[in-house]
Amino acid sequence: MQKSTGVVTPEFHTDNAKNYGFSSPIHVSSEIGKLRSVILKRPGREIENLTPDTMPRLLFDDIPYLPIAQKEHDYFAQTLRDNGAEVLYLENLAADALNEQPVKQEFVDRMVKESGFKDGLTYSALKEYLVGMEPLQMITTIMEGIRKSDIDLNYKDLRLLSEDADYPFLMDPMPNLYFTRDPAASIGDGLSINHMTFAARRRESLFMEYIIKHNPRFADQGVNVWRDRNHTTRIEGGDELVLSDHVMAIGISQRTSADALEDIARNLFTNSNYDTVVGIKIPHNHAMMHLDTVFTMINYNQFTVHPQIMNGGKIDMWVLHPSKDGQITSEHRTDLLEVLKEVLHQSELDLIPTGNSDPIFAPREQWNDGSNTLAIAPGEVVTYDRNYVSNEMLREHGILVHEVLSSELSRGRGGPRCMSMPIIREDLETK
Numbered sequence: 001m002q003k004s005t006g007v008v009t010p011e012f013h014t015d016n017a018k019n020y021g022f023s024s025p026i027h028v029s030s031e032i033g034k035l036r037s038v039i040l041k042r043p044g045r046e047i048e049n050l051t052p053d054t055m056p057r058l059l060f061d062d063i064p065y066l067p068i069a070q071k072e073h074d075y076f077a078q079t080l081r082d083n084g085a086e087v088l089y090l091e092n093l094a095a096d097a098l099n100e101q102p103v104k105q106e107f108v109d110r111m112v113k114e115s116g117f118k119d120g121l122t123y124s125a126l127k128e129y130l131v132g133m134e135p136l137q138m139i140t141t142i143m144e145g146i147r148k149s150d151i152d153l154n155y156k157d158l159r160l161l162s163e164d165a166d167y168p169f170l171m172d173p174m175p176n177l178y179f180t181r182d183p184a185a186s187i188g189d190g191l192s193i194n195h196m197t198f199a200a201r202r203r204e205s206l207f208m209e210y211i212i213k214h215n216p217r218f219a220d221q222g223v224n225v226w227r228d229r230n231h232t233t234r235i236e237g238g239d240e241l242v243l244s245d246h247v248m249a250i251g252i253s254q255r256t257s258a259d260a261l262e263d264i265a266r267n268l269f270t271n272s273n274y275d276t277v278v279g280i281k282i283p284h285n286h287a288m289m290h291l292d293t294v295f296t297m298i299n300y301n302q303f304t305v306h307p308q309i310m311n312g313g314k315i316d317m318w319v320l321h322p323s324k325d326g327q328i329t330s331e332h333r334t335d336l337l338e339v340l341k342e343v344l345h346q347s348e349l350d351l352i353p354t355g356n357s358d359p360i361f362a363p364r365e366q367w368n369d370g371s372n373t374l375a376i377a378p379g380e381v382v383t384y385d386r387n388y389v390s391n392e393m394l395r396e397h398g399i400l401v402h403e404v405l406s407s408e409l410s411r412g413r414g415g416p417r418c419m420s421m422p423i424i425r426e427d428l429e430t431k
């Protein structure tokens with residue numbers, strides 16, 4: 001059996017941001033600045049708690065083989081370290097946020113409630129079970145999921161009996177946690193902590209809320225929360241692209257609604273340096289659930305684009321700017337190239353098509369996240385090795401490509417950008 005807490009202890013530099021001259025512990029003013037610190041989650045036993053019945057609801061298309069997925073993930077983490085990034089693990093950050101007993105109790109209370117147990121015997125039993133554990137063990141237990149057989153339910157719970165007596169879990173596993181990109185997104189000297197679309201992922205962002213509030217690395221350090229998770233409108237980090245220190249691109253997608261986009265734009269316009277948000281509408285489906293599955297920035301003037309979103313060169317976009325009295329102006333546009341040139345002040349742009357625009361290679365490689373590149377410096381990216389047509393294209397366009405292993409990780413429908421939440425990137429030289 002796999003050990004669930006095989007977490008590699010990160011080097012922990014509380015002053016990491018200060019080393020680079022930033023006063024906030026979160027500083028991300030672009031998609032491409034040299035990556036210096038990043039949050040990952042190594043896949044754990046939550047993956048082994050997937051079954052064919054739960055796969056669609058838990059947003060998986062297959063069950064990854066955990067030992068290999070972990071090896072691949074360790075290889076990914078090492079690639080980032082070898083290139084100068086500090087790698088922090090989500091569960092360690094969360095555990096370090098929950099050392100104080102009252103905070104831990106409050107966290108457990110909220111997690112159990114968000115898992116569907118408001119009060120009553122099961123609510124109390126789950127709380128008692130979890131609060132008795134050390135923080136790291138408690139966090140991994142929650143992430144892996146809790147079965148009915150894990151706690152002593154020596155009574156009849158009408159709800160559990162009437163809903164589905166054979167369903168094994170009280171609290172579902174969270175197999176999507178290794179996609180740390182989505183529950184929260186760094187923007188400038190702050191972040192959004194997201195209300196996510198599907199129940200399968202909604203609890204994930206609670207970890208981030210507690211990390212920002214209670215982990216000493218972030219707590220009381222002036223981190224701006226541009227939008228918190230207490231909303232009904234939905235947004236996910238895979239849709240949030242930091243194009244520059246004042247321009248964001250946000251996908252309007254299966255996972256991010258136009259009203260959430262407008263809400264975060266309003267907050268950014270009022271409280272930060274951001275003065276432009278480009279809303280980009282993409283198809284609402286599972287293969288392209290986020291903007292970063294079809295479009296990523298990899299250099300000052302280079303992007304990867306999945307040809308299928310280009311619709312003969314036309315794509316629905318809205319360019320938002322602040323206007324008087326907290327109002328927002330919005331302009332409908334359809335020419336991606338033109339809009340990007342304009343907002344980024346570039347005269348030439350290079351849109352590199354996934355799978356070389358081939359009718360078979362492009363959709364095949366996009367399905368395995370061929371468009372989902374993670375820039376670790378301008379013109380330098382990490383990609384999955386299986387997308388060899390797209391990787392070749394990137395190289396032909398002068399990009400330095402670090403390939404990572406991908407046979408199991410890709411089964412969760414996410415690539416290197418989805419699997420990483422940068423918290424510190426160096427600023428770009430102005431070009």
Ligand SMILES: NC(=[NH2+])NCCC[C@H](N)C(=O)O
Binds near residue numbers: 292293412413
């Ligand atoms: N940023 C991303 N594209 N993340 C991909 C997340 C994949 C995950 N299975 C989900 O459906 O939520």
